[in-house]
Amino acid sequence: MKVELTVNGKDITADVEDRMLLVHFLRDVADLTATNIGCETTSCGACTVLLDGESVKSCTVLAAQADGHSVTTLEGLASDSGEMHPVQQAFHTEHGLQCGYCTPGMVMAIVSLLKENPSPTEADVRSGLEGNICRCTGYHNIVRAALVAAASSNSGAGK
Amino acid sequence: MSILGTRVIRTEDPRLLTSGGVYVDDLREPELTGAVRATFVRSPVAHALITGIDPAEALTQPGVVAVLTAADMTDMPDQVPPEPLPEGSPPPEGPMPMGGVWSEPLLAVDRVRFVGEPVALVLTDSTYQGEDAAELVSVEYEQLAAVPSIEAALTDETLLFPEAGTNVCTRGLGDISDDSIFDGCEVIVEGDVVNQRVAALPMEGRSTAAAWVNGKLTVWCSTQNAQISRLILTAIGLPPDAIRVVAPDVGGGFGAKIGIDRESIVVAWAAKHTGRPVRWVESRGENLVAMTQGRAQQHHIKIGGSRDGHIQAYRLDVVQDTGAYPRMSGFLPMLTNLMAPGVYDIPDVQAAYKVVVTDGTPIAAYRGAGRPEAAATIERAVDWYAAEAGVDPAVVRKLNFIRPEQFPFVTKTGAPYDTGDYEAALDKVLEAAGYADLRAEQQRRRDAGETRQLGIGLASYVEITAADGGAGETAKVEVHDDGTATVYTGSSAHGQGHHTAFAMIVTAELGIPMDKIEVVHGDTDLIPDGIGTYASRSLQLGGSAVQKAAIEVKDEAAKKAAELFEAAEADVVLDAETGSWHIAGDPDKSLTWSQVASAADEGLIVANVRFTADRPTFPFGSQLSLVEVDVETGKVTLLRHVTADDAGPVLNPILLDGQRHGGIAQGAAQALCEEILYDMDGNPLTSTLADYAAITAAELPSFELLRSETPTPVNPMGVKGIGEAGTIGATPAVHNAVIDAVSHLGVRHIDMPMTPERVWNAIQLGGARKVSAE
Numbered sequence: 001m002k003v004e005l006t007v008n009g010k011d012i013t014a015d016v017e018d019r020m021l022l023v024h025f026l027r028d029v030a031d032l033t034a035t036n037i038g039c040e041t042t043s044c045g046a047c048t049v050l051l052d053g054e055s056v057k058s059c060t061v062l063a064a065q066a067d068g069h070s071v072t073t074l075e076g077l078a079s080d081s082g083e084m085h086p087v088q089q090a091f092h093t094e095h096g097l098q099c100g101y102c103t104p105g106m107v108m109a110i111v112s113l114l115k116e117n118p119s120p121t122e123a124d125v126r127s128g129l130e131g132n133i134c135r136c137t138g139y140h141n142i143v144r145a146a147l148v149a150a151a152s153s154n155s156g157a158g159k
Numbered sequence: 160m161s162i163l164g165t166r167v168i169r170t171e172d173p174r175l176l177t178s179g180g181v182y183v184d185d186l187r188e189p190e191l192t193g194a195v196r197a198t199f200v201r202s203p204v205a206h207a208l209i210t211g212i213d214p215a216e217a218l219t220q221p222g223v224v225a226v227l228t229a230a231d232m233t234d235m236p237d238q239v240p241p242e243p244l245p246e247g248s249p250p251p252e253g254p255m256p257m258g259g260v261w262s263e264p265l266l267a268v269d270r271v272r273f274v275g276e277p278v279a280l281v282l283t284d285s286t287y288q289g290e291d292a293a294e295l296v297s298v299e300y301e302q303l304a305a306v307p308s309i310e311a312a313l314t315d316e317t318l319l320f321p322e323a324g325t326n327v328c329t330r331g332l333g334d335i336s337d338d339s340i341f342d343g344c345e346v347i348v349e350g351d352v353v354n355q356r357v358a359a360l361p362m363e364g365r366s367t368a369a370a371w372v373n374g375k376l377t378v379w380c381s382t383q384n385a386q387i388s389r390l391i392l393t394a395i396g397l398p399p400d401a402i403r404v405v406a407p408d409v410g411g412g413f414g415a416k417i418g419i420d421r422e423s424i425v426v427a428w429a430a431k432h433t434g435r436p437v438r439w440v441e442s443r444g445e446n447l448v449a450m451t452q453g454r455a456q457q458h459h460i461k462i463g464g465s466r467d468g469h470i471q472a473y474r475l476d477v478v479q480d481t482g483a484y485p486r487m488s489g490f491l492p493m494l495t496n497l498m499a500p501g502v503y504d505i506p507d508v509q510a511a512y513k514v515v516v517t518d519g520t521p522i523a524a525y526r527g528a529g530r531p532e533a534a535a536t537i538e539r540a541v542d543w544y545a546a547e548a549g550v551d552p553a554v555v556r557k558l559n560f561i562r563p564e565q566f567p568f569v570t571k572t573g574a575p576y577d578t579g580d581y582e583a584a585l586d587k588v589l590e591a592a593g594y595a596d597l598r599a600e601q602q603r604r605r606d607a608g609e610t611r612q613l614g615i616g617l618a619s620y621v622e623i624t625a626a627d628g629g630a631g632e633t634a635k636v637e638v639h640d641d642g643t644a645t646v647y648t649g650s651s652a653h654g655q656g657h658h659t660a661f662a663m664i665v666t667a668e669l670g671i672p673m674d675k676i677e678v679v680h681g682d683t684d685l686i687p688d689g690i691g692t693y694a695s696r697s698l699q700l701g702g703s704a705v706q707k708a709a710i711e712v713k714d715e716a717a718k719k720a721a722e723l724f725e726a727a728e729a730d731v732v733l734d735a736e737t738g739s740w741h742i743a744g745d746p747d748k749s750l751t752w753s754q755v756a757s758a759a760d761e762g763l764i765v766a767n768v769r770f771t772a773d774r775p776t777f778p779f780g781s782q783l784s785l786v787e788v789d790v791e792t793g794k795v796t797l798l799r800h801v802t803a804d805d806a807g808p809v810l811n812p813i814l815l816d817g818q819r820h821g822g823i824a825q826g827a828a829q830a831l832c833e834e835i836l837y838d839m840d841g842n843p844l845t846s847t848l849a850d851y852a853a854i855t856a857a858e859l860p861s862f863e864l865l866r867s868e869t870p871t872p873v874n875p876m877g878v879k880g881i882g883e884a885g886t887i888g889a890t891p892a893v894h895n896a897v898i899d900a901v902s903h904l905g906v907r908h909i910d911m912p913m914t915p916e917r918v919w920n921a922i923q924l925g926g927a928r929k930v931s932a933e
Contacts, residue, residue: 007824015522015834017287019287020287026287027184027185031187032185033185034178035183036179036182036363036410038362038443039442039847039848040442040443041848043847043848043853044362044443044853046362057570074176075177075179077177077179091172092173092176093167093168095168097172097175097176097817098654098655098656098821099180099361099362099409099411099653099654100171100175100176100180100821101180101182101361101362101363101408101410101411103175103180104179107503110521122861126856126857130856131855132856133361133848134362135215135361135362135411135821135825135854136654136821136822137824138227138820138821138824138825138862138885139819139820139824139856140820140859140861143821143861144861
């Protein structure tokens, strides 16, 4: 079937199998490989992307379901001038990543979380990330990165 | 001021954060253009004979390029035929892999021994086609009785390897028969401790791509050591120089990616066999049944001492479930035996082990690999003993610690501890946690009969790192005529921050700025010789090698600078702050690295070294875990986790703490929620992440980290390993905390993982299980 998606602001039209998952569309059709696959049961969140601005796990969305919609992946997060998004920046300064495999999904999940709740508590962040598994960081610095990103975004908005 | 010891954020990150890492599935190398997808047909049964494999229907499916089985491996070197043991002979002794009668085939030949064992390989144009076609490969199984557990294995009623005559594949030399070591003990406690089977669970599973081009096989593999993988790959009948192994970005390893697994070898062979590039990326469902798992030990222990808290004797008897194939044979329980007495100076210690095969996924290294099991059990045993003697567990620990003045100290099990100050580490966590106040609050809740009871768990640990028999690590440092440097390391990064850490070492020695230093690892064409990353060895061996190479480069550069200055070499100095060369006492004259390197042959100053240490190191620490247990539901909440860890001088505190955070989480996960389970027929019950309870952010607190820095004399930087320490200390700290929370209800022990159901049941039973005290 033919699908039309806007991925990171770019329109992509392709003929795909009906059963093609969104994550495979992003990786194999759009050739955007930052989004990783960590399971096939919607459990780990490695494949988290934004669909019309809201986080979804792209291993359990069909490309067909995203037809006509807009998708943002990690590659689409930095500004046009290449400046990292506050969440990306906070992951860097707070050492919120080690092997990097869960990172794209974590970053996208936190971008979505902060959009819904711009001033979360630590408990809010922890419960908000329950669907994203990291095996390296013990979550400690991921949680800090989320809180630091929230603080920097809020102070930026106040300027 | 030296950069060493300062907080330097990682140079690795910007790429990983903006375009993502390049893992095997992301590779777009020209050699992999048109690569076919590999999908394994795996055994759906735990134990069976294979009576036929028919690929005919699968071969008719769209996109199917080939279906390969063991019968197609006629271009492989002959496998060594199994040699039956003489009748009645005992199982072989020793810690090394055995092969022979216990050999593991690459693809199953006539028998399968665990659910998930690879039987055939389907090559297709696309991933989805592979999944469809694999289901249509017809394999006929004649099912056999399963050996799903240690108990079943020990009966020898069903044998996995009939030619061996037993399921016990090896045993240790320790003698635990002499009970007189407990003579005179006023308090003796005896019992069983299960160290359950868990998944390593790197977020990227196993993955391999391979291309056979002009007589050379290139294999991209998600591995912790490309060079060792290359040696293993020679099994397909190629000399090492016809094989190039590349480790691209690796999405976590935790011990389960040491070397290269049978599936990866099959994929590499398939690329050569078919002439087509092949790529294999396992699903999580495959990963949870076919990547090696960890722990899987049962312990029987006995501990005795005086009424006032002095431990006199300790006995540890280990049975290791090694799964269907003895990949590491006795190595893991040998380490458990070696580290049995932990941080304590116990006059008499006995330890023994045996290893059995079962119809489970093979067991190999997982973060700690044999040492966490030792720490988990001695720390439980000390708490049992403390409770029985009626002495505070912190006091018992202090009474029995090996004291600072006793180092170097060789334990009764033969471990040569280098340096340590165990009491200082425990005092740090007790003070930071407010131990006395916590005990008072615990008592208040007990007196009030509150629903949520408080538990305080202590664990003091020591572990052995970089125990590699003197293999050491390689490094090459080059300074180029443009003033940049390249570091080639045989160590292998998969999240630890090698690129940042090793560049810091070179900056500190040579004064070349971090952004002009490139660190290269994981490519056997560039680095033919290397050992890789495991056993918390990277900084102490790999980092020491980088430092040694940098110093040699500096010495060589001094000669060139002396020539350029027309001065004596002894008068030439490097200002490591600015990276400029001077004549002592004449700061006006200076040369840059670029100028000095330009004067060298080919504009390059290079040093190629191997660093070896003559013995391992022993990092240590104490951890305190504070939990709340709802006695009506059994639910455990981890409130605080305080640790004081000592791995010697710190290179970069953020990398140090990152390793500790991840380790603590994995250790806590084993205590609280994670377990690989099988039913009585050997069917895995935890083969998805919907079933395997991987710990999440919602179940953990932020960690409170303290540290001390006791150097080791074993390497010039005085550093020890920190990669596994968190895991080793956290499991018993959390374990002890939960049991402490309900000990006033008569609970003496709860096996891990301490799920609400288990905790609730233990409360109902009042702890009347498994532990006997005299």
